[in-house]
Every structure is written in C-alpha cells, then in structure tokens.
Amino acid sequence: MSFYTALTGLKGAQQDISTTSNNIANVGSTGFKKSRTEFGDIFGTTPLQTNVVGAGTATKSITQQFSQGNIAQSTNTLDMAISGQGFFALKSAGNPGQVVYTRNGAFNVS
Numbered sequence: 001m002s003f004y005t006a007l008t009g010l011k012g013a014q015q016d017i018s019t020t021s022n023n024i025a026n027v028g029s030t031g032f033k034k035s036r037t038e039f040g041d042i043f044g045t046t047p048l049q050t051n052v053v054g055a056g057t058a059t060k061s062i063t064q065q066f067s068q069g070n071i072a073q074s075t076n077t078l079d080m081a082i083s084g085q086g087f088f089a090l091k092s093a094g095n096p097g098q099v100v101y102t103r104n105g106a107f108n109v110s
Helices: 003-026
Strands: 035-041 057-063 088-091 099-102
Touching: 003 057, 035 099
Parallel strands: none
Antiparallel strands: 035 057, 088 099
16 A cells, blocks of 8 residues: 555656646746646545545646736737736637637737
C-alpha cells in the first residue's frame, strides 16, 4: 500500500510540474491566465470506498486563475485590453461559423 501511496504522490507532483512549466512557458503570452493544480485525498473516493487513511493523493482539477493582470501600453493602435471580467468574441479562422473566446487583445489587420 505504501508503494501505491508514493506513486500517487509522484503522479501528482508530475502533473503539478507540468502545469507550472506551462505557466512559465506562457509568461510572455498576451492575455495568458495561469493554471493551478488542485489535489485531493484518495480516502473515501476509491471504488471500494475503503476507510484506509493515507491511501494517497489524486489530481482533482486544473483550474485557470482569472485574476486581473497588469495592463501595459502598446504602440499598436489595434491592441486592446479587458479590465475586469470578460473575453473578446472572435470568429474562428478555420471555421468562420464558430465563435472563439480570448483575452489576448493583440489585434492586427490581415
């Protein structure tokens, strides 16, 4: 059982490192919102509903943090920013009938 518990911890740590790596890789992306890995105890969530304490951990969810970031001035007159909640609604380039949502306000004319 302790080997399984250790493996669940390693799997969770791997997921957390992956999420953190994605956050670091996108630190310069306009409008990027960081993600956060949330964990939970396996106790009481196994299919057998065992009452064993210390059965390990599991990734509950990966959530995006939508807190307001810094708004910086730009030399591009088409750049826009959203202060507070909301998204820009755009037509998909690959499928003009589909609407996609973004917080990236770096617009240009194509």
